[in-house]
Amino acid sequence: MELISFVLTYFLSKDLVMMTAYVCWTPEEISELYRRANRASVRLVVVSDFPRAPLMEPRGRFREAMLLDLACPDAELILEQASASRGFNCRHSWLLLHNASSDRSFIEDTLASCDILPDADVVWSSSERLVDLYRIKPGLPLLQTELGLARNCSRQEMLALWGALPTAVSRRKDLRNMTMKGISLVSQPAHFKGWSDLRNRQIDTFPKLTYPLMMLVAQDLHFRFDLRQVDLYGVAHNGSFDGLVGRLQCQEAEVGLASFFIRPDRMQVADFISETCVLTCTFIFRQPSRSAVSNVFLAPFSGGVWAASGGVAAAAAGLLVALRRARERCRPQPDLQLFTLPEAFTFALGTLCQQGFHSTPAVTSVRAVMFSTLLAALFVFTAYSAKIVAILQTPSDALRSIDDLTRSPMLIGVQETTYKKVYFQESPDEATQQLYRRKIEPQGERAYHSVVDGIARVRTGFFAFQVEQSAGYDIIKQTFTEREKCSLKEIEAFKLPLVAVPMRKHSGYRELFATRLRWQREVGLMDRERRIWLVSRPRCEASGGGFVSIGIIDVLPALQVLALGAFISVVLLASEVGVHGIRRKTRQYHDAHQLHEQTTIDA
Template sequence: MIKMLAIFVLIMMSTLVTAKDAAAIDFVIKFIGNENKPSDLVYGGLCWGKHAELNLVKAAKDKGVRASGSLNTRVAYHEQDIVFLADLDCNGSHEFLYNASSKNLFRFPYRWLVLLNSTNEAKLMYLWRIPLLITSDLVLARRYGDLFELVELHKPAPSGSMITTPRGFFNGSLIDMRPQKELYRRRRNLMGHHLTMANIIQDSNTTKYYLPRDDRLQLHHDAVAKVCWVFAKVAFELLNATPRYIFSYRFGYKVNGQWSGMVRDIGDNKADLGTNCVLFKERLEIITYTDLVAPMRMRFVFRQPPLAYVANIFALPFSTGVWMAVAIASIASTVTLYITSLWEIRIEKNPTQLDGSIGDALLLTMSAVTQQGCFIEPRRTPGRIMEFIFFTALMALYAAYSANIVVLLQAPSNSITSLAQLAASKVTLAANDVDYNRFVFNDDIDPLHVSVHKTIIPDNGKPRFHDIVDGVERIRKGLFAFHSIVEPVYRRIEETFQENEKCDLTEVDYINSLDAFTPVKKDSPYLELLRVSYKHVREVGIQAALNKRYQVPKPRCESKAVAFSSVGLLDLRPVLIMMMYGVALSLAILLAEIIVFKIKEYNCNFH
């Protein structure tokens, strides 16, 4: 009798356990399905028995959900799909939670479902020790028979208290009580927790005073840092966070194998985010990038050299076809004048008329082409008509040529569009005397960058670093390229350049980088909140308003009216070279004439 009673109790207990497992499995599958997104179930430390685990895997498979009992089966490219399952009623769950915590698996975008029987409240202390920070998506399901009550757990800060938020309940069907499914919308209240921003000071220590005041004074100095700070404060207000700030004097570069400046402050948790910085691959060891706030482009800024510096402007006014037409007309004029001169000398001879030689005809033609006078000329009507037509045609041509030369003498060349062309030009290269340029030009990428580096920082000689005032003034004078963040350069240009001097401004990139983005520590619990907040502030137009208020874009060429411009010897280089060739040729002809004269004189004396 006792034996039969024991068997009956075992059968009843087995039935109760099976019913319990079936309800739990049904709840887990419906919980995952309620998210309506691809999911991979990872469970560990369950004490449900092999049969119950197989039923869980089979039920998940029927719903298109892959299931695994190992933490090592995760795929990094599908982290957002993973749902972890733990049961605090099982002793093995403690080790499972500990291993997950050591691997930082309670962060975004992993999802967690933790089961707990309502009669086992003491085991909640395991969850209170876990770093469930602001973006952790963990749901605690407390079981009361077949009823599951769902609660979300998170802390607004590592040292903050645990916050519980009702999620819903399950009693055969799942009731979701979340006002929004997006985690950001439910967690964007940091309850006054402090967020610290590292602000870069490169130009002046006055930034320490003016940046916290947001008074838009001294915008010549560190305008990018000031825009980023105001933008961050707006984002902090969206998150109900208290803004704090620190100052760094360097963006962040490796010095003797150690990070320095802002990147180090972020890595050491002294700051949660920083001023926009350029995307360098090695910085990804410490930080990740969120969003563009203020354009921060490092470029060589210079005025295009005059056209006369890079081309022979005296050959540019006419196309090749026009020059060929002038040559053909000159030949025709020479031949015609030669024929008419042969006819004229048969009728009469005069000291001022053509003597019937091809040389005199060519001399008269060249005089017409160069708009010069000639003491010999035709004496009869046919020759004079030919001379008149040729001089008249060339006079109109000469007027057009002269007008084009005047314009071309003051025209920019637009010949420098790349770093290679800039390095090969006669333009002087220099850089702004700030910290980042010392590191940028030490990063030798290829022979071209090495040559630019050696030009600005020679091995033997004084480095070519100038302050912003001196550098912009040298840009205005021309043939000078200044490497800097372009915003302070353009602000100074707007104040000092004349309108016509802005028309030939050009940028050339040295580091070949994208725009700068806001750095945040890679494993920061606030990364996703800041990323979404920044995008929201940008989409509503605040970013555009701040940039217009704090920054100066590239100056526009409002008027292309030609102003007075002096002409130097370099502008007349082709003409001077031609004159030198002419002098050399005349001396050669003189020497040849002397030799011929001496030979004739010798022959006469000999005979």
């Protein structure tokens, strides 16, 4: 029973409380194993029928202890299953029991067909020693490291060993100049001028950002890439991917040298080992003046002020009519005959527009009403004019949300990318969905532009362009003036997933790569590459506000009112001419009829 004590001590020293035992022991020994495991609070599963052993899942929430007695018949079936299903990984801690021998050549012969790669935790246990095992690459010899303990060691000795022993990643980070298959992406070979070409950052940005990071990993882990290139990231077709993801899915490459979005469909066929950057896609536009998106002539006053101004004008008109009627009862005045109700309304409207009146009555009370009305209208008009000037001169914040963009007359464009429609359609935000249905979908393919064309339209037109920030900023820095940079605004439409480095599903090098990339992030090497390839927002360095020129669009509502008034006047003129013609013909008809009747009577 010393073997059972050793097994439980070994796994408990690693804080493993779930164990699967592949053994062919006697019922008494198995019962004793169950009893001691229960006493040690270890959840135990014993498998004795090796041909019907359950599959080993390479991924899970918890680490699991795996015990295999190599003296059992059909033990090689368990080794083959673990190798084929990637059961030799960091999730499963294997203890291989063999009482007969710990000779290096014997271990190599026994495990010759097993893919025990660098992320595996496999220990060979003989009666006199423990040996840590892994191989750099399938087909290469096992690397065997004696741990310096035997089965008769105590738990304190094991804890001391694990405390002093470097991690598996630290011990195994020398891959001894092996060659590893890598896959990268060049979407536009005609424009590709090398991995360090900074002239066109917006073309294949993420492959160019990832390439030096992965080359540094190769140098750090001492291996070489057998590099291949594709021109697509990969799209699913009936469960199978093409492009870069497809190569990883078919296990034609071990790791990708191009970062891309972490998506659920891609996670089914590939692993992601480290995020490289957070990508933000926003609508970039030049904030329009308030008059471009709303009627600036209605903006100066609130509804209450407009109502109060209208009330004062109506009260003045009513008072003038009342004074005329009161004066007529006492002594009629010819100049007061002008103040009929329509004329009083015309006076009130003209007063608000600073037009005055064409007549000045001699009655003092009427003059007082007219003077006070004109003075009140002067104050209102002065405040109104000053507010309009302030609105036209101050920076605008007319568009601040997706809803504002949807309601505005601004045209919308989207960067031409592989995900140009996907994230709009998948967005849970109703405002984003509404923007897509109203502004983007009706345009069809005309809504999608290259970065250069889209940013050019932002500069020259009433246009909002949804673009990757870094790509857009690169063109903006090259083409915009300082004052134009200061007018730029951004609205984020949706959150994009993280951009990460992909790897073959259940790769045996995942932990090695993840650890070294994490180290690059901690020491600032990854941030350095981001600053090189991802352009930051250009700073606004234009000094002084200056004057804002006023265009047709700023006075367009006034011109529309003028045009509407002219149209109504023409319609009324035509109506008056028509009515006058009808009346004249009616009068001529009546005159002729009366003349005819008179002639008849005379006859």
